Amino acid sequence: MEHVDSVVIGSGFGGSVAAYRLAEAGHEVVLLERGQPYPPGSFPRSPRQMGRAFWDPSEGLYGMFDVWSFKGCDSVVSSGLGGGSLIYANVLLRKDERWFVHDEKGPDGGHRPWPITRADLDPHYDVVEEMMGATPYPLDRAPFDDTPKTHAMQDAAAELGLHCSLPPLAVSFAAQPGGAPGLSLPIVDAGYGNLHGVGRRTCKLCGECDIGCNEGSKNSLDHTYLSAAKYHGADIRTSREVKAIRPRPGGGYEVDYVHHTDLTAKKSRPPVRTMSCDRLVLGAGTYGTTFLLLRSRAAFPGLSDALGTRFCGNGDLLTFLLKAKDRNRVRPLDAARGPVITSAIRLPDELDGVPGAGRGAYIEDGGYPGFADWMLQGLDFGNEIERAVKFLWNRFTEFFRDAPDTNLSKELSDLIGDGALTVSSLPLLGMGRDTADGRLDLRDGRLAADWTTRTSEAHFNRVRRTMQGIADVLGAEYADNPMWFRKRVITVHPLGGAPMGDHPGEGVCDAFGEVFGFPGLYIADGAAMPGPVGPNPSLTIAAQADRMATRLLEGVPARRGAGAVMVSVPDDTGAEPVGGTGSPEGTGHGSAYGLESGSRGGVGGSSAAVSGRTSLSFTEEMKGFVTYGVTDPRTGELAAGRRRLSFRLTITAADADRFLAEPEHTARAEGWIDADGRGGRRPVQQGTFNLFVADGAEDRRLMKYRLYFTDGEDRPRTLSGHKNVLHGPPTRIWPDTSTLYVRLLEGHVAEEDESGAAVVAAGVLHIQLADFARQLTTFRTSGPGGAASLIRFGRFFAGELWEVYGPDSH
Template identity: 85%
Template sequence: MEHVDAVVIGSGFGGSVAAYRLAEAGRSVVLLERGQPYPPGSFPRSPQQMGRAFWDPAAGLYGMFDVWSFKGCDSVVSAGLGGGSLIYASVLLRKDERWFVHDEPLPGGGYESWPISRADLDPHYDVVERMLGAAPYPLDRPPFDDTPKAHAMQDAAAELGLQCTLPPLAVSFSATPGGAPGLSLPIADAGHRNIHGVGRRTCKLCGECNIGCNEGAKNSLDHTYLSAAAHHGADIRTSREVKAIRPRPGGGYEVDYVHHTDLTAKKARPPVVTMSCDRLVLGAGTYGTTFLLLKSRKAFPGLSRALGTRFSGNGDLLTFLLKAKDRNRVRPLDAARGPVITSAIRLADELDAVPGAGRGAYIEDGGYPGFADWIIQGFDAGNEIERAVKFLWNRFTEFFKDAPDTNLSQELSDLIGDGALTVSSLPLLGMGRDIADGRLHLREGRLAADWTSRTSEEHFRRVRKTMQGIADVLGAEYADNPMWFRKRIITVHPLGGAPMGATKDEGVCDAFGEVFGFPGLYIADGAAMPGPVGPNPSLTIAAQADRLATRLLEGVPARGGAGTVVSVPDDTGAGPAGGAGPPDGAGGVPGNGTAYGPRSGGGTITPLPRSEPVPEGRGGVGGSIAVALDRTSLSFTEEMKGFVTYGVTDPRAGELADERVRLAFRLTITAEDTDRFLAEPEHAARAEGWIDAAGRGGRRPVRRGWFNLFAPGGAEDRRLMRYRLYFTDGENRPRTLVGHKNVLHGPPTRIWPDTSTLYVRILRGHVGEHAEDGAEVLAAGVLHIQLTDFARQLTTFRTTGPGGAGKLVSFGRFFAGELWEVYGPDLD
């Protein structure tokens, strides 16, 4: 049976991000996508192509539109390489900070509760926005300024006293990031080969985002995360539909899938292929992931009873503005010009300290392809008939004239009409905080949903009333979508079904997407959302998947066997002398042993603390290997956030300066030998993880890192917690973050501020401890541990090796004893 480190199911906003992060970290990754790839130029447009553009393999249909009809709602999702990004409108809005609710009651009982916060996601939002090339619509630059619907939305919002913005879009309007925008310009290569091998061009304002961008202007996941994942070695397999999953005896998981090899006709059921993995990431979308878990429930005994719950449509509502007028003249709205969405009007939530506002929402302009104007104009039946009768009557009367008019240009122009209906009409898209009380379940082996708009009636009433107000301002007629008479909605943002929660009783997975009771099984897509996101959820799903991948990688050994190959770093960044290193996996020890060997060669290397002695036999040809299996390691994870200012050398000044920028890190601190760690005066440990420097390259991996706990501070009643982290900035220039927590004698009330405040400086180059005084300081500032992060940190302590529980107790006693030594009363 084929076995890999990780299998990722689905290539949407969860699966693509997870696959990229794992591949980038050197893991062996297979991504299974049921749909097919769609290079620019291959999306269906003709009636014959559109007729087969739907997903139903049993009927021989393998297209990208997967349409569901449930009790209370209809839904459209996508099948294809890139998942929902192929048909979404490219909006990248963050979930509002105050909308991460806790224990908000649901009408039928229970609560909507988010175990994560905006602060948890902000660093990951930053990363995803950069990767997807987020940029607002350039409405102030010609020819993009000629976009009537965007101006109309701004005018309506101003008249109604509402907030209207140009949201970030994952669309390339310029050939290079930050370049001058222009129509149909060749897009520069992003630095990794595009997975399709086909050139892309900037947006030409054709309104075809939702049916697949044939220009390649949309920065969909196939052009971004999936291309980068393939560049780093991910094995991306299309037309593979997963049928079942289950735990693997002895650990890990097995996946059954079928390969749709013939996409031209209905055929017999293809054979099932089974593969196994150490970690399994579910990114098949809200419906696909929940369906898989429901079908495989017997294989996962003890799976949370929350499976299938918290389903919602993210408050989606589609309506229309028709025949807009200004002073009895046709007001152009031109829905077919521009990307599908350019603007967003935000409706405040009572959580925003606006009493009586209700639940928050967004209203966005819609669009459609230009060729659809011919279809839509046909709905203006009354005028069509009138024009046809007039044309026939004129031709009849001309027949009897002695000198008939032989030029029919005007008559034909009048017959076609002025297109007033299409040029003055506009879809409106609403979404927001509806009630997440729907349920997904199986009915005779098929996925079914129980959902009703009744419990969210207040939300829909408010959104419709605001849309009617927009219609009034623009002199337009308001129309609900044809399904609303039955109080049915059409959602393109289904969420929930396998929600995250603080406990197993509350959710299927934890705040990092790991399924309760099944280590290594992760949910990375919209199914994990415990309630509505509010704005378009794609960015939040991707950010949570990035956060999930960070946590997953913190506990996963590098490729190359169960053992870990380690080496001792020096201060210069140069590797140790010695011969060729072991190939991938060489030097590994069965189980969780640690092997020492040279850093060069194919083996994956993890640095040791500076104080770790060099094992005998290090270096030389091949490198001798020393193995230690009788010691117990201890690790924990720490996350700190704050601000630094470039050009400042004093940390306190850097924290407060007007030009400050956000800085954060997440580190896993590991003491390979707990006994030695507690005994040595420097208490040195290894630090691994990432640093996120806003505007200076974003999140960057820590190349090498050292941490000292309660190291001597020059006075008997002073201790230092020291950090030294090697990383590179966005231009791959070496940088060092050095920092310390100043644990100084004082009242016990100083314990928390002293141990949670880190004074940091960023130095040019990779600077060793003894060269620090002469190093150039590029920036300085202060980081803090938030109370919520500290509470999570307490849950991350782990030990590996014999007597782990006792070692953890010893560490706790040491920590408390050091605090007593510093902050305890003076008994002299």
């Protein structure tokens, strides 16, 4: 039986983040995705292609759209490498701080707690936003300013006294971060490349986000986290559908899966294969993860009774504005121009201090492809647009055939005939804090849901009233989703089923996603959400997965990596041996902070403390410039031709007491160095850090860094750096402790040999204030007396600063 460190099931916002973090930290990771990869240019467009773009292996369909029909709601999710990011509308909004409800009674008398807070997630929101390239729609720049639907939403919000924003979108509008936006520009690959090996181009405003972006403009998970995971050695396997999971005798877990090799075969029965792992991360989505746990429940005795509970659709509601007019003239809204979503109107919540407001919600502009451009491709329909649209919707609604009262072709055709897809019409997308009182379970071996709009009636009525108000402002007719008269909704944001909680009576997993009673089994996707997120939930799911991975890595050493060797640090430093990225027995993470440039929030405590000792760790990120061919750091920082240089390190003192007591205050430094144009991001093979080392004068201290790495041509290099903490007024504390003077040396050079070493480059790095604020949240301890060790460290740090910057005693 194949055995690996970690198996991740699913490649959506939870699974992709988890796979990347584990692979980046040097773990052997296999990711199993049931769907196919979709490089730019491969997404279906013609009616024939769209007719086969659904997921139903029993009928020989292995496409992207997975449509579920339940009591009270229908749902569309994705099957493919990148999960829901392939078809979502790119919005990356954070869950509102006050909406993390901790003691709210539900209609059944139970509580709907969020065992996490906004403060817990904020550092992880930061890194996900940076990795996903979050940026608002550039409405102030031509040609993006010519987007009628966005201006219309702003006008309506102003008239109704509501707040309208341009939410962060995971879309590339410029060729590279910080560049000027433009249409169809070639996108510069990130340092980790692209797993598809196909070029990408910036957004051309075609409105095709929800059916797959053939330009590659969307910064979907396959272009970001999954490409980075593969770069770090993750084994990504597509067309692998997991059928069952169970604990493994002796520890770990076993996974049964099938490999779909013939993507045209009906009712194919590929053989079931089994692999085992030490850690198992479930990221198959709300439906997939809950279904696997329900189906495998007999193998998990003692699994929480909360399994299947707190299901909801995040308050999703789709409506339409039709035939908008301005002074009896057609008002163009042109929903087909732009990304699918460009703006968001926020409805306040009672929790925001607005009495009587009810539950909070968001209303966002919708979009759709230019049907005349893509629906007729390959077919001779002439001008019969209505016929083409009916064809698509008929094929789509065939997949609701097993559910009563869901044949919507007539209603949808009537709606389309009334002008839903004309230049003066606009879909509206609502979402918010509906009631998470639904339940998922198995019926005849299939996943079923019991959920109703009745207990969320106040939410839906409020959203509909506001949408009607928007219609009035824009001179448009308001039209409900055709299913609304049956009180059914379509949700693309299903949540819950395996919710987190403070104890097994409240949730299936804890606040970090680890399943109660089953160490090493984690839930990383929307199934873990204990209630509605409110805004689009993708960012919150990804941030929670990042937080989960941080906790997972705190106590799990890496066993594998990118080829570095075990390097021993002299035992008299108080540091443990460094586990390089290739060390089979390493205790560290090597390049545990891989490819983003935002603060991770810290994997602190990555090495297990030696018995009886308490380890202390924190992360630090510094950025700046060096110039090659100069030897003076100050000159190198400002010289023409300077190049960017940055690093992110985990500083670990394996024995905190010894670290504080010894005069050199030596700790281990692990992480990466990113040298622009000289090999990019490279792992630190061995590193040391010294805090407040005396250097001659009584009122002078140095913070010293020595990092061994190799450049892009595998030539050994040493980063030698120091912070000069010199007596002066207290206003000098920040600039002195946040400024690092560095030299890059040829070879791996010990401190005592540095005077004769060749200097390759020199410059200055700095800690940004925001990065420093995040750094303060990364301190971790492992071992007995952790809190006391932190206090002693704080007193030592403050005391040393007082010695240097305090008033003269004479």
